[in-house]
Structures are given as C-alpha cells and as structure tokens.
Amino acid sequence: MFKRRARLLVAAAGDDGRADRVAELAAQDGDVAKWLEVRPRPAMGELAREDLDWADLLVAVDAEAAEAMPAGRPPGCRPKYWHLPPADVLQNAPATFDEATHSALTCMAGGMRMLARMDAEDPAEPQ
Numbered sequence: 001m002f003k004r005r006a007r008l009l010v011a012a013a014g015d016d017g018r019a020d021r022v023a024e025l026a027a028q029d030g031d032v033a034k035w036l037e038v039r040p041r042p043a044m045g046e047l048a049r050e051d052l053d054w055a056d057l058l059v060a061v062d063a064e065a066a067e068a069m070p071a072g073r074p075p076g077c078r079p080k081y082w083h084l085p086p087a088d089v090l091q092n093a094p095a096t097f098d099e100a101t102h103s104a105l106t107c108m109a110g111g112m113r114m115l116a117r118m119d120a121e122d123p124a125e126p127q
Contacts, residue, residue, distance in 0.1 A: 005037040006112055009055035009077075013064035015042035016087035018097070022061065025101050032105045035112040044068040052077045062086065 008026075010019040019040035026038040039054070041047055044065040052058065052070065055077045060066035061084045069079050082104045090097040 005033075005035055006108070007054055007056045008036055008038045008059050008080075008108075009041060009047070009051055009057070010038055010059045010061060011041040011044040011047065011065055012061045012087070013044055013068055016090070018061050018084060018087055018090055021090060021094075021097065022059075022084075022101050022105070025098060026105050029102070029105065032109045035109040036105065038105075044070075 010022045012018045019042070023038045023040040026032050026036055039051075041051060044060060045068050047058075047070060052073050057078050057080045058069060058073060059080045059082055060069060061082055063081075063083075066079070066081045073079070082101075084100050084104070085093075085097045
C-alpha cells in the first residue's frame with residue numbers, strides 16, 4: 001500500500017501563474033489532496049536538482065514546458081504532460097482553466113486510489 005501521497009512538481013515554460021493555480025486547486029480539493037502533493041515551480045528551465053529528487057512526477061502544463069523538461073531526471077521522477085489551456089485563458093476565463101486542471105488532478109487521484117485498492121486486495125501470501 002502507498003505510504004505517502006504522490007509528489008507532483010508542476011511547471012509551465014515560463015512563470016505565467018498556471019503552476020501556482022494547479023497547486024491551489026489541488027490543495028482545495030480534499031480527495032485530490034489526500035492522494036497528491038503538488039508543488040509549483042516558476043518555470044521548467046529553472047528546476048533545481050533538489051526539486052527533481054523530491055518529485056515522483058514532473059508535470060509540464062504545456063508543450064513548450066514538455067520540450068524543456070530536463071533530460072537528467074532521477075529514475076524516480078517520471079515525466080507527465082498535461083495539455084492545459086494557455087495563460088491567457090487563466091486570465092480571461094479562469095473557470096475554463098480550473099475545469100481542465102480539476103479534470104487532470106481528479107484523474108490522477110483516481111488512478112492512485114485504484115492502485116491503492118489493488119494493492120490492498122493482493123493477498124499477503126500466495127494461496
């Protein structure tokens with residue numbers, strides 16, 4: 001069974017506020033917060049080694065950030081790409097951005113819940 005929440009490090013190509021908003025939304029949703037710990041970073045190109053060592057998943061919120069992901073990630077830090085709306089949507093239609101983000105977060109939390117359930121159902125010893 002999982003001993004801790006999955007650690008997501010979230011970044012866009014630049015500091016446009018989207019990574020911060022993803023972390024805010026994750027913290028506001030009790031079910032998501034139960035399964036995921038989300039940390040925002042200002043920009044993909046500004047990640048420190050300590051960030052990558054902490055993270056289970058490095059989440060890029062746009063294609064440009066996905067391309068800028070550092071190649072030298074630790075083995076336990078897997079890349080993930082979420083196609084979230086651009087920063088201007090966050091400014092002009094925040095509900096649209098929030099909806100897309102909520103969908104990505106709940107999908108990931110649901111996956112974690114399913115893995116934990118499968119793990120709990122596995123017998124301790126072969127029968």
